[in-house]
Amino acid sequence: MGVKYIKELTEEQKARRQEYYELGVKIGLCTDPADRPRAEWGIREAYACADLAPPKEIVWVDSPMAMAIEGPTRDAKLRGVPKEKWPEEIRANFNRYIGGQFWVGGWWWNGPISVRFLREVCDLELDPKIARAADANRAIVESCCWIWPHTDFCVATERPRAIHLDNASPVRRLHNPNGKAIEWPDGWGFYAIHGVRVPGWIIETPEKITIESIDAENNVEVRRVMIEWFGFQRYLGVGGATLVHEDRFGKLWKRPRKDDSDILMVELVNSTPESDGTYKTYFLRVRPTVKTAHEAVASTFPVINPDGTKRVRLPHEYFPEVES
Amino acid sequence: MIYIDPERTKSFVVGVVGWQVGDMTRQQLDPKVLSAVHPLIHDGLKNAVISSVDDVVFEAVRAQFQTNQLFGRGR
Numbered sequence: 061m062g063v064k065y066i067k068e069l070t071e072e073q074k075a076r077r078q079e080y081y082e083l084g085v086k087i088g089l090c091t092d093p094a095d096r097p098r099a100e101w102g103i104r105e106a107y108a109c110a111d112l113a114p115p116k117e118i119v120w121v122d123s124p125m126a127m128a129i130e131g132p133t134r135d136a137k138l139r140g141v142p143k144e145k146w147p148e149e150i151r152a153n154f155n156r157y158i159g160g161q162f163w164v165g166g167w168w169w170n171g172p173i174s175v176r177f178l179r180e181v182c183d184l185e186l187d188p189k190i191a192r193a194a195d196a197n198r199a200i201v202e203s204c205c206w207i208w209p210h211t212d213f214c215v216a217t218e219r220p221r222a223i224h225l226d227n228a229s230p231v232r233r234l235h236n237p238n239g240k241a242i243e244w245p246d247g248w249g250f251y252a253i254h255g256v257r258v259p260g261w262i263i264e265t266p267e268k269i270t271i272e273s274i275d276a277e278n279n280v281e282v283r284r285v286m287i288e289w290f291g292f293q294r295y296l297g298v299g300g301a302t303l304v305h306e307d308r309f310g311k312l313w314k315r316p317r318k319d320d321s322d323i324l325m326v327e328l329v330n331s332t333p334e335s336d337g338t339y340k341t342y343f344l345r346v347r348p349t350v351k352t353a354h355e356a357v358a359s360t361f362p363v364i365n366p367d368g369t370k371r372v373r374l375p376h377e378y379f380p381e382v383e384s
Numbered sequence: 385m386i387y388i389d390p391e392r393t394k395s396f397v398v399g400v401v402g403w404q405v406g407d408m409t410r411q412q413l414d415p416k417v418l419s420a421v422h423p424l425i426h427d428g429l430k431n432a433v434i435s436s437v438d439d440v441v442f443e444a445v446r447a448q449f450q451t452n453q454l455f456g457r458g459r
C-alpha cells in the first residue's frame with residue numbers, strides 16, 4: 061500500500077529529483093528508434109481511458125512533417141473532402157497533435173516524469189483509474205515522438221535520429237554548424253544556429269554568402285547569423301562601409317550600393333544576454349535620413365498613436381534608463 | 385464509430401492522460417511538495433525539451449505550410 065497524500069518530501073526524496081529531471085531530459089531528447097509495441101499499447105490504453113473506442117489502425121510515419129500531412133489528409137478522405145481542399149485541411153489541423161517524448165515534463169500539468177517520481181520515489185498511490193491513464197501516457201512519452209489521435213486511426217511518429225544542441229543554460233538550443241540541427245529518419249529536419257532556424261545553404265555552402273544575399277534577407281535573426289558567418293569586419297570592409305556616427309546606443313554605418321541608394325545600418329548589441337551569457341550583435345537597416353546612432357536605434361521602436369496609427373519614435377522619446 | 389473531430393479527439397485523450405492525471409496527482413500533494421517538485425522537474429523540462437526543441441519543431445512545420453512550400457505554389 062502506498063501513501064495517499066504526501067505532506068512533505070524527505071531529504072532522500074529531494075536528493076533524487078535531479079535524477080528524474082535528467083531521466084526526463086534523456087527521454088525527451090532520445091534518438092533511438094521508436095518502441096512501437098509499447099507506444100501502440102499506450103495509445104490504445106489512452107483511448108480506453110478517454111472512453112473512446114481504440115483506433116482501428118495505428119499508422120507510423122517517419123517525421124512530424126509526415127504526421128502533419130498524414131493525419132489531416134486521412135481525416136479529409138474519410139469525410140469525403142475533395143482533394144483540392146486537402147492543403148487547407150492540413151493547414152487547419154496539423155496542430156492537433158500530442159507531443160510524445162517532447163512532453164515528458166508535461167505541458168501545464170504535472171507531466172509523466174513528475175508523476176513517475178512521485179510514484180516510484182515517494183510511493184504515491186493513485187486511484188486505479190488515474191494510475192491507468194498515467195501508465196498510458198508514460199508508455200507513449202517513453203516510446204515515440206508526436207502522435208495525432210483520431211477517432212478512426214492514430215498517426216504515431218518515429219523519434220528523431222539526431223538532435224544537436226548548444227551548451228547554453230538553462231535552455232540549450234538547437235544548434236549545429238555542420239549540418240541539420242534535428243533530423244528524422246525520412247530526412248526531414250532543419251538547420252539551426254543557437255536556436256535560430258536558418259536556410260540549409262547557409263550551413264552547407266557558407267562560401268555562397270554574399271553582401272547581396274545578406275541585404276536580401278528580411279529575417280533579422282537569419283541576417284545576423286549570415287553576417288556572423290560572413291564575418292563582421294569583412295561585412296563592413298568588403299561592403300565599403302564607413303562609420304557615420306557612434307554613441308552609447310551603437311554605431312551608425314553607411315554602405316554605398318552600385319546603382320542604388322546607400323544603405324544605413326545601426327550596429328548594436330542586444331541588452332539582454334543569451335542563455336549562454338553572450339550578447340548578440342545586430343545590424344539593423346534604418347531609414348536613410350537618420351543622422352545619429354541614437355536616432356537610428358530610436359527609429360527601430362515604432363510607437364502607436366492614440367488614433368491607432370504608427371509613427372517612428374523620435375530620439376528624445378527614446379532614452380531608457382535600462383534597455384530590455 | 386462515432387466521428388469526433390480531431391481537435392476534440394485530441395482534447396479527450398490529452399484531457400485524461402495529461403490534465404486529469406496532473407490534476408488528480410496535485411490533489412494528493414501538499415502545496416509544499418508541489419513547489420519542491422515543480423520547478424526542477426516540470427519547469428526544468430519545459431526549458432530543456434519543450435522550449436528548446438518542441439516549440440522550434442512546431443514553428444518549422446507551421447512555417448513550411450505558411451509558405452506553401454509543400455504545395456508547390458506561392459502565396
